[in-house]
Every structure is written in structure tokens, then in C-alpha cells.
Amino acid sequence: MINGIPARIWEGESESGIKVHCYITRIAIDEKETRVEEFARELWEMEARADDLDVDETDLGSCCACGKTGADVRAIVMLDKRGPKPGHGWGCAQCGLPMDGAVYVLCDACFNAKAEAKFVCVGYPKENVRIPIAEITEPFDHDMSKHPEAEMFAAAQREH
Numbered sequence: 531m532i533n534g535i536p537a538r539i540w541e542g543e544s545e546s547g548i549k550v551h552c553y554i555t556r557i558a559i560d561e562k563e564t565r566v567e568e569f570a571r572e573l574w575e576m577e578a579r580a581d582d583l584d585v586d587e588t589d590l591g592s593c594c595a596c597g598k599t600g601a602d603v604r605a606i607v608m609l610d611k612r613g614p615k616p617g618h619g620w621g622c623a624q625c626g627l628p629m630d631g632a633v634y635v636l637c638d639a640c641f642n643a644k645a646e647a648k649f650v651c652v653g654y655p656k657e658n659v660r661i662p663i664a665e666i667t668e669p670f671d672h673d674m675s676k677h678p679e680a681e682m683f684a685a686a687q688r689e690h
Contacts, residue, residue, distance in 0.1 A: 539664075541588075551588070553606065553620075555647035570686030596647040599658075605641040607634050609650065612668040614661055618653045625676035632666050638683030 545604035559569050590603045613619035613632035632679040634647040635655045649660035674680055 566587075566682060567686065567689070570683070570689075587655075590635040590655040591651070592635075592660070593637040593640055594647040594649040594651070594660060594663075595636055595640040596638045598639075600637070602638040603635055604638065605636040606655065607636060607647070609633065609666070610669060610671045611650075611666045612670040613650065614652045614666060622672055625673040627670070627672065631670045634663065 535575050540554065541550070542552075543549055563569070583608065588604065590606065592599045593603050608620040609632040611632045612630050616630050617628070618631055620631035621627045632650045633655065634650045636645065636647065639645075647663055650659055650663050650666055651657075652659040
């Protein structure tokens with residue numbers, strides 16, 4: 531989950547061999563497609579199960595709530611604040627946001643307990659450099675006028 535939104539994870543490499551991780555939080559269908567409700571129902575029925583994924587273990591450093599390290603530190607949470615290191619956070623190609631959004635990571639126990647993060651990541655989570663969350667204050671968020679799928683998805687959620 532990222533900001534409470536289910537995310538699918540894709541790991542791969544660019545043509546030149548650069549390793550990438552994609553966290554897919556939004557999926558939109560063609561604007562001319564008429565079966566919007568059917569697609570929304572099908573999407574809700576799909577549940578990504580971690581034990582079904584065949585991916586290498588990812589090291590995200592220490593949990594930003596409790597400090598624990600290990601394989602169960604796997605929830606990446608995007609904040610609506612600008613991160614401390616430009617180019618090392620979340621961004622959005624659709625609305626033109628640079629990869630400057632702040633993130634923190636949580637272990638499974640803290641995520642399930644809805645624990646409050648005390649720190650944010652500086653750079654990539656794996657680098658395990660953290661600063662207090664109170665130190666980031668600059669707003670950073672999507673331009674929702676460039677996200678027409680958000681209203682479509684919200685309408686489908688209201689039906690459920």
C-alpha cells in the first residue's frame with residue numbers, strides 16, 4: 531500500500547541493464563471504453579498476494595516507526611511532502627511531478643498496527659539514511675486536473 535492505495539510492484543531492468551522498481555498505484559482504461567463499471571469490478575476482485583509473487587527479497591533498510599530491519603520491512607509509504615533528497619523519492623509522469631516526494635518504509639507489524647512513522651528516508655530506502663519526519667514541511671502532491679482516472683475510480687469505489 532502507498533498512501534492507503536493498493537500498489538502492484540514490478541521489478542525489472544531497462545534496455546541498458548539499469549535495475550528499476552515500479553510501484554503501480556493507478557490503472558486507467560481507454561477513455562472511449564464503455565465498460566467502466568465492469569473494469570472497476572474486475573480490478574477490485576484482483577488481490578495481489580505477496581506469497582504469490584516471485585521476486586527477489588528487497589532490502590529497504592530500517593522501519594521508520596520502530597527501527598526494525600529485515601525482510602518484513604516492505605511497505606513503502608508516499609507522503610504529500612517534498613523529500614530531503616531531490617530525485618530519490620516518488621513522482622508522477624502523468625502530471626509531471628519530479629521524483630522528489632518524501633517516502634518512509636514500515637515493517638509489517640507497524641504497517642498493520644497503523645504505527646506513526648518517526649522518520650523519512652533520505653535517498654533510497656536501502657541506503658538506510660533517515661531524518662525526523664518533522665523536518666520535511668514543503669507540500670508535494672499531484673496535479674489532479676491531469677488525473678481524470680481519479681474521478682472514475684472514486685465513482686467505482688462509491689458503488690461498493
